[in-house]
Amino acid sequence: MSGKKYQIVQLASMGQEIDAALAERYRVLFLDGHEDVQGQLAAAPHASVAITSVRKGITRQTMAALPGLRAVCSWGVGYETLDMQWAREHGIVASNTPRVLDDCVADLAWALLLTAARRTHVGDRYVKGGQWRSIGAFPLSTRVWGKRLGIVGLGRIGLAIAERGRGFGMQVRYHNRRPRPQTDYGFEPSLAALAEWADFLVLACPGGPQTRHLVDAQVLRALGPQGILVNIARGSVVDEAALVQALERGELGGAGLDVLANEPSVPAPLMQMDRVALMPHVGSATHETRADMSRLVHDNAVSFLETGRLLTPIGDD
Numbered sequence: 383m384s385g386k387k388y389q390i391v392q393l394a395s396m397g398q399e400i401d402a403a404l405a406e407r408y409r410v411l412f413l414d415g416h417e418d419v420q421g422q423l424a425a426a427p428h429a430s431v432a433i434t435s436v437r438k439g440i441t442r443q444t445m446a447a448l449p450g451l452r453a454v455c456s457w458g459v460g461y462e463t464l465d466m467q468w469a470r471e472h473g474i475v476a477s478n479t480p481r482v483l484d485d486c487v488a489d490l491a492w493a494l495l496l497t498a499a500r501r502t503h504v505g506d507r508y509v510k511g512g513q514w515r516s517i518g519a520f521p522l523s524t525r526v527w528g529k530r531l532g533i534v535g536l537g538r539i540g541l542a543i544a545e546r547g548r549g550f551g552m553q554v555r556y557h558n559r560r561p562r563p564q565t566d567y568g569f570e571p572s573l574a575a576l577a578e579w580a581d582f583l584v585l586a587c588p589g590g591p592q593t594r595h596l597v598d599a600q601v602l603r604a605l606g607p608q609g610i611l612v613n614i615a616r617g618s619v620v621d622e623a624a625l626v627q628a629l630e631r632g633e634l635g636g637a638g639l640d641v642l643a644n645e646p647s648v649p650a651p652l653m654q655m656d657r658v659a660l661m662p663h664v665g666s667a668t669h670e671t672r673a674d675m676s677r678l679v680h681d682n683a684v685s686f687l688e689t690g691r692l693l694t695p696i697g698d699d
């Protein structure tokens with residue numbers, strides 16, 4: 383296809399299969415891994431689609447350097463790293479990859495909740511380290527079934543987490559800015575009151591400035607010394623210094639964290655605590671779901687280039 387104008391600028395790889403499918407159909411300026419991405423953009427003044435990911439994001443400088451840009455197709459459901467305000471002001475639409483990842487992220491939230499409560503991560507070490515034989519019985523842990531589950535952000539993923547809670551015989555309540563119609567889960571307008579009520583508080587809201595440090599020292603104290611915090615949202619939602627302090631002082635029972643404020647850095651005290659279970663930001667990271675996400679980015683780009691419409695535009699639900 384050399385000689386034709388670039389139609390797509392690809393800032394993030396979508397995996398070999400999808401990259402190849404895009405390159406077969408369109409002329410793609412592939413810049414993932416390029417040392418000077420910004421310097422290459424002048425080669426694609428007519429590209430109307432940019433492909434990126436929530437990790438790489440897209441800046442206003444990048445968008446401004448692509449005068450033909452009309453759509454950004456992003457991999458991942460969060461979009462705090464896309465400059466949406468600038469995009470909107472310049473008539474650029476954007477898509478993300480919602481729904482296809484809800485169940486895997488909910489599964490991981492539950493894995494962390496169960497791990498933090500039943501201490502499976504510690505038990506595994508106990509058995510493999512020979513302490514079962516040398517010391518004997520493992521310390522008691524915390525019951526999960528029948529307890530109270532509080533969800534911060536009852537959206538697509540939050541709802542999938544709540545549904546799993548029913549299977550564990552739990553009472554479920556939630557906090558959003560607005561009550562969610564068509565659910566019978568109880569709405570709690572005060573986050574501190576939800577934390578006070580809950581045994582487990584699971585965070586599933588978006589990141590970004592609006593939710594920064596939503597979970598602060600007061601909310602952690604309200605969750606209390608038997609309470610467990612699970613975060614699959616974004617590290618920025620939790621005041622991490624307050625979290626470390628609450629755990630160190632015994633004001634919070636435990637935590638299961640897939641996301642941290644300065645990934646991949648982990649506050650040193652969290653590394654030492656058996657009451658904390660950590661995962662390296664892998665909510666959606668199964669072979670099947672990652673393939674579905676890349677396919678959805680591909681389908682959004684194709685749909686936009688063929689019909690002028692995105693399949694899963696951000697802000698459309």
Ligand code: NAP
Nearest residue numbers: 460535536537538539558559560587588589614615665666
């Ligand atoms: P969604 O359907 O848009 O749901 C977000 C929910 O959060 C909505 O119910 C929203 O309700 C609520 N919310 C928004 N701002 C809030 C605030 N300031 N205070 C309280 N509640 C607020 O999004 P989703 O698809 O479920 O995804 C949620 C988030 O999960 C993503 O944005 C991303 O950060 C995170 N995520 C993490 C992973 C991972 O690997 N760990 C993977 C995928 C997604 P209101 O609008 O009524 O407030």
